Amino acid sequence: MSTVPTPTGIPLPPASGAWREGDPPGRRLWYEHAAPLPLEAGGELPGVRLAYETWGRLAPDRSNAVLVLHALTGDSHVAGPAGPGHPGPGWWDGLVGAGRALDTRRWFVVAPNVLGGCQGSTGPASPAPDGRRWGSRFPFLTQRDQVAAEAHLADALGIGRWALVVGGSMGGMRALEWAVSRPERTGALLLLATGAAASAEQLAWANAQLHAVRDDPHWQGGDYHDAGPGRGPHTGLGLARRIAHLTYRSEPELRDRFGRTPQGAEDPWRGGRYQVESYLDHHAAKLVRRFDAGSYVALTEAMNSHDIGRGRGGTRSALSRVTARTLVAGIDSDRLYPPYQQAELAAGIPAARFRTIRSPYGHDGFLVEVEQVAALVRELLEGAAAGD
Ligand SMILES: CC(=O)SCCNC(=O)CCNC(=O)[C@H](O)C(C)(C)COP(=O)(O)OP(=O)(O)OC[C@H]1O[C@@H](n2cnc3c(N)ncnc32)[C@H](O)[C@@H]1OP(=O)(O)O
Numbered sequence: 001m002s003t004v005p006t007p008t009g010i011p012l013p014p015a016s017g018a019w020r021e022g023d024p025p026g027r028r029l030w031y032e033h034a035a036p037l038p039l040e041a042g043g044e045l046p047g048v049r050l051a052y053e054t055w056g057r058l059a060p061d062r063s064n065a066v067l068v069l070h071a072l073t074g075d076s077h078v079a080g081p082a083g084p085g086h087p088g089p090g091w092w093d094g095l096v097g098a099g100r101a102l103d104t105r106r107w108f109v110v111a112p113n114v115l116g117g118c119q120g121s122t123g124p125a126s127p128a129p130d131g132r133r134w135g136s137r138f139p140f141l142t143q144r145d146q147v148a149a150e151a152h153l154a155d156a157l158g159i160g161r162w163a164l165v166v167g168g169s170m171g172g173m174r175a176l177e178w179a180v181s182r183p184e185r186t187g188a189l190l191l192l193a194t195g196a197a198a199s200a201e202q203l204a205w206a207n208a209q210l211h212a213v214r215d216d217p218h219w220q221g222g223d224y225h226d227a228g229p230g231r232g233p234h235t236g237l238g239l240a241r242r243i244a245h246l247t248y249r250s251e252p253e254l255r256d257r258f259g260r261t262p263q264g265a266e267d268p269w270r271g272g273r274y275q276v277e278s279y280l281d282h283h284a285a286k287l288v289r290r291f292d293a294g295s296y297v298a299l300t301e302a303m304n305s306h307d308i309g310r311g312r313g314g315t316r317s318a319l320s321r322v323t324a325r326t327l328v329a330g331i332d333s334d335r336l337y338p339p340y341q342q343a344e345l346a347a348g349i350p351a352a353r354f355r356t357i358r359s360p361y362g363h364d365g366f367l368v369e370v371e372q373v374a375a376l377v378r379e380l381l382e383g384a385a386a387g388d
């Protein structure tokens with residue numbers, strides 16, 4: 001048994017070594033890579049550890065494995081069960097389980113916490129080989145480095161080829177990277193609310209968020225982890241989340257849901273807040289409690305680096321490498337990753353079809369509209385069964 005280091009101080013259930021046949025579903029495990037991981041930007045990262053969870057059983061011929069890749073502040077806990085040793089319901093609970101689209105009687109579902117993250121995988125808050133936290137010394141990571149680490153995990157699990165790789169937003173970037181860099185290992189592909197490269201607008205929103213964190217005096221160049229309780233760049237991380245959360249939702253949703261209504265008895269003319277301000281404060285505080293600012297910066301920079309065509313002759317040439325049966329879905333109200341970006345992917349990937357998720361919830365629609373995502377998963381997996 002080994003305890004997962006938690007940058008925020010919130011206890012996580014212990015990780016417990018590599019997966020073994022008969023492990024209960026949703027148990028947090030970890031994989032440690034023996035050799036240092038060579039990095040795209042140069043140098044290497046030693047002591048790489050990926051936390052992950054699994055559901056279902058790996059078939060004897062290992063043909064039923066599905067890889068689920070989370071978004072920026074997600075984690076490996078895709079689905080429950082809740083209970084002792086489990087962190088409660090997952091962020092895609094409606095998708096994974098007996099009788100659900102990723103039916104655990106049929107599929108073996110694997111979800112790693114991304115490299116650079118803070119939910120058990122190696123990130124800036126983790127100890128470096130010298131025993132001190134990585135902090136500012138944590139190297140620059142790209143999506144390709146993160147997928148390379150995930151490929152080592154797949155090797156360790158004996159999974160040569162995923163029946164399906166699925167991800168939304170940042171998870172979609174990594175899913176795409178899997179399909180382009182390792183087409184022989186990616187049987188089917190579901191890309192949600194993602195793009196071929198970080199766009200100018202996405203880089204611009206990220207810039208404001210990176211400034212919010214790094215301009216917080218408690219950031220200390222990234223070396224705040226041992227400054228003591230409550231002394232991290234919480235204000236900056238909260239501000240970054242407020243900015244980001246607005247880009248994740250839609251203007252009509254905010255209008256219809258909150259309008260100009262004051263929060264409870266608060267009076268906005270006398271220092272009080274409107275409901276929508278209270279809502280943003282809530283999401284800021286919630287993220288600060290569960291997420292590390294250093295990881296937020298590392299992962300945001302990794303997303304900024306996303307450009308599937310880099311070093312591959314451009315986007316068109318890179319996308320043409322994909323052999324997976326592919327669905328690419330956009331959300332009609334997504335202002336951060338507008339549907340034209342998914343249409344571009346669908347046009348460039350040889351065996352891809354484009355789908356629209358209808359939702360008032362903007363970019364977060366891929367997390368909220370679980371039934372529509374489930375229908376897409378079913379469409380892809382039923383296609384697999386039919387040899388389509
Ligand atoms: C369990 C976890 O920690 S999640 C970990 C993994 N997370 C992820 O993978 C993705 C990150 N999560 C997210 O981005 C978001 O949580 C989402 C997208 C899933 C949430 O989407 P939705 O279900 O639409 O939630 P919504 O945006 O409406 O927010 C609901 C919250 O706002 C709160 N809220 C609503 N109105 C107000 C208001 N006026 N003032 C204060 N709080 C408010 C609700 O009480 C609720 O609080 P809770 O989440 O603590 O229960």
Ligand SMILES: N[C@@H](CCO)C(=O)O
Pocket residue numbers: 071072073074168169170248363364
């Ligand atoms: N709300 C999601 C969306 C990011 O794409 C998250 O925080 O991970």
